[in-house]
Amino acid sequence: MLQPNCSSETYMPKDGAQHLASLQDGRQIFLDGKSVHDHVHHPAFCASIASAARMFDFQSELENQNRMTFVSPKTGERVSRMWQLPTSYDELVERRKALEAWAELSCGFLGRSPDHVASVLSAMYMGRELFGEKQGQAVADYYEYARDNDLYLTYAIISPQANRSRGPSEQADEFLAAGVVDEDAEGISILGAKMLATGIPMANEVMVAAIQPLKPGEEKYSFTVMLSLNAKGVKLLSRKSFEASAVSAFDNPLSSTFDENDSILYLDDVKVPWNRVFVHNDIQLAQAQWYSTPAHVYQNYQCQIRLSVKMRFLLGLARKIAETNGILEIPSVREMLGQMAAEVSMVEGMLEAMEISGIRFGSYFVPNGRRLYSSMVLTQQLYPKFIGHLRELSGGGMIMLPSSVNDFENVEIARLIGKTQCSPVTDAMGRVKLFKLAWVAVGSEFGSRHLQYEMFYAGANMVTRGHAFRTTDWESSTGMVDRFMRTYDLAGRR
Ligand SMILES: Cc1cc2nc3c(=O)[nH]c(=O)nc-3n(C[C@H](O)[C@H](O)[C@H](O)COP(=O)(O)OP(=O)(O)OC[C@H]3O[C@@H](n4cnc5c(N)ncnc54)[C@H](O)[C@@H]3O)c2cc1C
Structure with missing residues (x-):
């Protein structure tokens, strides 16, 4: 959990230094034939990660705090407006202005900035009853945890292309697309891939879910879970880094600093505890979570x-x-x-x-x-x-x-x-x-x-x-x- 970074009664929002520290978690990213050591300082990712950190610095600057943050009803700490749940038109616009200010920091070139998946999770929280009692509670608890730690989340919700005329159960490999291989009292185990997750180097955690429709018999692919990017078995296959070859900012003013990267997400028998499982074994809910919330x-x-x-x-x-x-x-x-x-x-x-x-x-x-x-x-x-x-x-x-x-x-x-x-x-x-x-x-x-x-x-x-x-x-x-x-x-x- 993050610590308040000032000694007065009011708490400061998360800043860039805290975000950078939170990323040093030993996650396994593969790039150019190697496993990356310390991705936060790696030349393929560091400047873009610093751009993400800059967003948190921006929200924590005193003159921006009202515009960019609100007070968490649970902790009393200031957190990003990306977690705000508007109850009126005015609040919706107020939140949009914060998101706009964040987007301006990257001239709109960070597509999967933290506010994207925070928006997904916040809206799932709005519709948490849909998930049923136990999993609805998991959605609520995780939302509060992510909000109160101002997490940067990304997601991977599409199966790898392979043969697009066939569903995940009809591919040559039953577990090419990520599916549940096992479950017990502690949680579920997942094996297989999702096509892409953008922003993997700068995010804290990833939502893994299914948005493509599934047929009866494909229940094992219908899950929604939240994973730490350093969870055992999470393997991140990075695409080519544009930042790595963009050595001069003058020559490459955007790619040298906003290369949010996209990675194939491979889950090598990853165990997920039940309190991080929102959907399991339910092809209808796997769809409804997007459209009925x-x-x-x-x-x-x-x-x-x-x-x-x-x-x-x-x-x-x-x-x-x-x-x-x-x-x-x-x-x-x-x-x-x-x-x-x-x-x-x-x-x-x-x-x-x-x-x-x-x-x-x-x-x-x-x-x-x-x-x-x-x-x-x-x-x-x-x-x-x-x-x-x-x-x-x-x-x-x-x-x-x-x-x-x-x-x-x-x-x-x-x-x-x-x-x-x-x-x-x-x-x-x-x-x-x-x-x-x-x-x-x-x-x-x-x-x-x-x-x-x-x-x-x-x-x-x-x-x-x-x-x-x-x-x-x-x-x-x-x-x-x-x-x-x-x-x-x-x-x-x-
Ligand atoms: C830069 C980038 C970043 C991304 N980041 C993320 C991310 O962070 N998280 C994530 O989950 N996903 C991400 N994606 C993946 C994205 O969600 C998919 O690319 C998107 O859902 C489209 O799927 P697809 O690429 O498999 O294209 P397809 O669905 O395979 O479509 C490609 C083409 O095939 C044809 N086609 C395929 N199926 C049909 C059909 N049934 N009927 C008619 N024509 C068809 C059409 O011509 C279509 O234009 C990213 C993609 C890109 C390009």
Whole structure:
């Protein structure tokens, strides 16, 4: 448990140093053929972990505490607003403003910042009765534990791709997808993999669950558990680190510090005590936990908050590129920027609409699901187009760049950079700095991973369109069609 870090009566929220200390837990991350020792200080992860710690520092700064934190009803300590359970529109907006401020610290490039899975868990807590008495208590106890320790949680809820035309029980390996292999009085044991968990190096714990529908006979895959990342048997197979090769912040301003990493999660016969099991052996509950509580809405609402910040940042980048290239006054360029500005405003407007048309869930006030799902469908399609606009505005400017920051140290090269990197509004250094940032955001391996993220983080577009179908009030549309068709007949009489 965290200790209060000031001696007065009021307690300070968790800060970055506390978060860093909490990560030094000996978890097993595999990278580049080796097991990583001390991941917190490893060059593949350390700067991005420091960015996560910076979020906790930000909330603990005195001038930010009211905006970013609230008082835990249990301990009296200040904890992040990510755990707040709004009971009114005003509280929902108050919480959103805190999440927005956090997203601004990474310009929206930390997709699985702590507030994402905190939103899932908070909404499960709102609907904890659904889980039944014993497991509902486990949800409540874990929520309070996570809130009062201001944990950074991530999750892994999708089975590995393998053969997508088949369910987990029909794959060549029965335990390719994580499933329960054993249970006893202490808890359950899990064997197998989940496709991806983002933010593994900077998170404290992981929710492992199933969101893809399961068939009767696939009960062993229907579990929801909370695991410490250093639990025995938890193996984290990291993807390539972009941070590791992003040695210069000037050359790689985003990937050097916001590479949240994505890992395959492998559970090698991991034992989970019952007080960390929310769902077990129940394919209906494995679905209902997302859709009959506000969990799915609340988690993806956080995504839209973060995305609105990221798009605002990318819009700023687009305008600065136009200014730097002296094309801002060209009518077609202004039209393009106007189009992009309209798209950003649409995302912001959808966010406001989710809140204004929010609904009651018991004593809580949660965003409107229908508005959320339409925003998800549209933004999944919008993001690639938006990136396309940025590429179109940039032309070869993102390529016509010095090979690295070292070029500035060579007098001859620096002279030529000064001569060739001209702009009507800035000097050569300013131009290079801006276009390097643009390339990392939209064109680099890091930028490309972000494109994939925005297109898939909540499922393929067919999945989000399915949610839009499910939550639409069809009667209000078809009813109008029926009413109108009743106003005339075969003879054309009205
Ligand atoms: C960068 C990144 C980070 C991620 N982080 C996380 C994380 O932290 N936690 C987590 O749990 N998951 C994470 N994911 C995984 C994410 O949840 C999945 O990518 C997402 O659910 C889509 O599943 P999939 O990738 O298997 O694509 P699929 O579902 O296999 O879809 C890929 C394509 O296959 C076709 N297709 C597949 N099935 C069908 C079908 N039934 N009908 C029609 N067409 C079909 C479609 O063309 C679809 O676009 C992450 C993904 C990415 C890209």
